[in-house]
Amino acid sequence: MAKGQDMTTKSADSVEPSKGREEQPVLRPLVDIYEDAHGITVQAEMPGVAKDRLNVQADRNNLLIEGDAAIDMPEGMEAIYADVQATRYARSFVLSGELETDAIDARMKDGVLTIRIPKRSEFRPRKVEVRAG
Amino acid sequence: MFGSLFSSVDSGLFDDFRRWEAEMDQLLGRTAYPVGIRAVPRGTFPPINVGSTPERVDVYVFAAGVDPKSIDVSIQQNLLTVAGRRRVPVNGEAEYYRRERFDGDFRRAIALPEDVDSNRVEARYRDGVLQVTVQRRTAARPRQVEVK
Numbered sequence: 001m002a003k004g005q006d007m008t009t010k011s012a013d014s015v016e017p018s019k020g021r022e023e024q025p026v027l028r029p030l031v032d033i034y035e036d037a038h039g040i041t042v043q044a045e046m047p048g049v050a051k052d053r054l055n056v057q058a059d060r061n062n063l064l065i066e067g068d069a070a071i072d073m074p075e076g077m078e079a080i081y082a083d084v085q086a087t088r089y090a091r092s093f094v095l096s097g098e099l100e101t102d103a104i105d106a107r108m109k110d111g112v113l114t115i116r117i118p119k120r121s122e123f124r125p126r127k128v129e130v131r132a133g
Numbered sequence: 134m135f136g137s138l139f140s141s142v143d144s145g146l147f148d149d150f151r152r153w154e155a156e157m158d159q160l161l162g163r164t165a166y167p168v169g170i171r172a173v174p175r176g177t178f179p180p181i182n183v184g185s186t187p188e189r190v191d192v193y194v195f196a197a198g199v200d201p202k203s204i205d206v207s208i209q210q211n212l213l214t215v216a217g218r219r220r221v222p223v224n225g226e227a228e229y230y231r232r233e234r235f236d237g238d239f240r241r242a243i244a245l246p247e248d249v250d251s252n253r254v255e256a257r258y259r260d261g262v263l264q265v266t267v268q269r270r271t272a273a274r275p276r277q278v279e280v281k
Binding site for chain 2: 030031032033034035036041046050069070071074075076079080082083109111
């Protein structure tokens with residue numbers, strides 16, 4: 001391995017930073033991602049995650065979404081059936097340079113996380129008028 | 134947490150293997166393993182978990198972003214049905230890169246243990262999870278059998 005790759009602590013598992021942390025299974029939240037003239041919107045489903053158990057991190061290059069689901073369970077419960085077999089959600093995306101990551105806005109409602117990442121103003125499309133002639 | 138609880142029972146290598154085999158069977162048109170008559174394909178919206186205690190049975194429906202008023206929960210004897218509609222509005226001005234979220238009507242039917250009391254059902258929706266609690270008629274505690 002080249003020495004330069006050791007500069008970050010998580011270099012070995014940089015592709016999926018969440019996975020290397022623990023050996024616990026991780027749920028991959030389902031997402032919709034779309035782009036309009038102003039920026040990119042990510043909508044991620046994380047049912048069971050309250051706002052205070054959510055972690056959204058963005059730097060220039062990466063967007064990381066993490067959350068822990070918590071549901072009410074009576075004492076001594078036994079599982080009969082389970083489609084969902086983990087409580088930790090994690091997913092990350094590589095961002096691109098024209099996005100203004102300092103101005104990210106994140107909202108959580110009913111288990112749906114909505115993240116708006118605006119484009120830097122110089123990257124918002126300007127209408128070019130085509131003149132006749 | 135329910136992660137360790139639900140994974141300890143239903144998951145593990147064996148379960149993964151069985152799933153994989155079931156998927157292979159489907160591909161090959163062979164039906165080696167009987168599956169539940171109401172079982173749905175993997176990835177069907179919404180996923181559910183079911184847990185029980187001697188006093189009650191809890192069904193967790195993982196349905197984020199659903200208007201609770203649109204959810205219809207009904208129970209007949211021990212068959213619980215959860216139906217509803219989830220709308221994911223499409224932004225017509227935007228270009229989509231990923232559309233993984235389910236949009237439309239959904240319905241799941243779950244056969245609960247036979248001793249549930251269909252008159253004592255409660256449902257609440259929080260953080261995108263619908264929790265339906267059904268009390269059991271007789272506490273189905275394991276009985277000690279005396280050896281004479």
